[in-house]
Amino acid sequence: xxxxxxxxxxxxxxxxxxxPVPKAFVELPGGTLLEHSxxxxxxxxxxxxxxxxxxxxQPPRPVAFPPGMEAVLVEGGxxxxxSVLNAARLLPPARVVLVHxxxxxxxxxxxxxxxxxxxxxxGAAVPALPCPDTLKIVEGGAxxxxxxxxxxxLVQTPQAFRRDVFDAMLPLYDRLHVTDDxxxxxxxxxxxxxxxxxxxxxxxxxxxxxxxARILAARSAP
Ligand code: C5P
Numbered sequence: 001x002x003x004x005x006x007x008x009x010x011x012x013x014x015x016x017x018x019x020p021v022p023k024a025f026v027e028l029p030g031g032t033l034l035e036h037s038x039x040x041x042x043x044x045x046x047x048x049x050x051x052x053x054x055x056x057x058q059p060p061r062p063v064a065f066p067p068g069m070e071a072v073l074v075e076g077g078x079x080x081x082x083s084v085l086n087a088a089r090l091l092p093p094a095r096v097v098l099v100h101x102x103x104x105x106x107x108x109x110x111x112x113x114x115x116x117x118x119x120x121x122x123g124a125a126v127p128a129l130p131c132p133d134t135l136k137i138v139e140g141g142a143x144x145x146x147x148x149x150x151x152x153x154l155v156q157t158p159q160a161f162r163r164d165v166f167d168a169m170l171p172l173y174d175r176l177h178v179t180d181d182x183x184x185x186x187x188x189x190x191x192x193x194x195x196x197x198x199x200x201x202x203x204x205x206x207x208x209x210x211x212x213a214r215i216l217a218a219r220s221a222p
Contacts, residue, residue, distance in 0.1 A: 004116060005048040005094035006041050006158065010034045010102035011076020011083040013054065016205050022054045024102035026210065028217035033204060035064050036105030036217060041158070042066035044112035046098065050090040052076035052083035084181060085173040088166070096120060097166040099181045100158040101203055105213060107158070108198035115160035115195055123165040123190035126182045127197035128153040155180060156197045165190050 010033075014023025024034040031039070038049060048070045051063070055075040065071045072090050076083030084099055091097060096116045111127060118125035131154055135147035159181050161169065169184045178184055182192045204213050 002047055002092060002094040004044075004046045004096050004098060004112065005091050006046045006050070006098040006100055007084050007087040007091065008034070008037060008041070008049050008051045008100050008102050009076070009080050009083050009087070010037075011052040011054045012080065012103070014103070017207060017210060019210075021060070022057055023204065024053070025057075025059055026204075028105070028214050030217050030220070031064060033105050033213070034102040035066075037100060037102045038063075038069060038071065039066045040105060040107040041098070041100060041112070042069040044107065044109075046112070048092055048094070050074060050087035051102070052087040079177075081173050081176075081178055081181075081184075085170065088170060088173075093163070095163060097161045097163060098158040099161070103204045104157055104201050105204070106198075106200040106202075106216060108196075108200060111195070111198070111201075112158065112160075115158060118193040118195055119160035119162050119165075122193045124159070124161050124182060124185040124192035125195055126159045126180075126192045127156040127201060128194040129156070129197040129199065130154075153194060154197070155182060155194075156201045156203070157181075159185075159192065161185060161190075 010024035019026045025032050051073050074086050096119050115125045131149050131152040135149045136143040137145040169188045172184050
């Protein structure tokens, strides 16, 4: 059986980026955000990806899939979790399912092997980074309260799920309202293990993130 397969969520509009095309189709040196993300996954052993893309959107050119990776495109839904569910229905049998944001093009070496090992042992695993900044509640322009940040982590993708756990999560995608897949694993009774995330695995969200991603992509472009 295949070891790693992936759902890639690429169906968002990316309103906060203000780009003329949906975010996953924004070009960096060496390809679009989506193509960089697919390449990062393939380099670490993902051989199949189901990619959720914006409904009705015609990319200006066909998506270039990395060598050795089989991929299918499917229309996404209104929420990220709807996109993930649409793509999840197309996955082949595999020991571990990864769910990844196309908007995170860079993964640290060795990440997928660590995630897969933890997911196989414990059911689910996520990359997480301790929050480095002070957290405050801001109301009406005033910082009214400081939040205790001990234990607070920033959680990234890919998130990894053993196949039986992922299958148990699927019926919950319609019922819950979540911002990541790990929240569904938690609700299904499988609190994810945290492995070390990376500052390079930031999500391209605002124009400054895109500037950074372009610099990093240029550095590693062939
Ligand atoms: O908007 P945001 O960057 O937080 O979305 C995270 C990822 O989820 C992006 O890669 C985006 O393309 C994807 N997404 C999706 N379907 C949606 C909304 C977001 O696949 N309806």
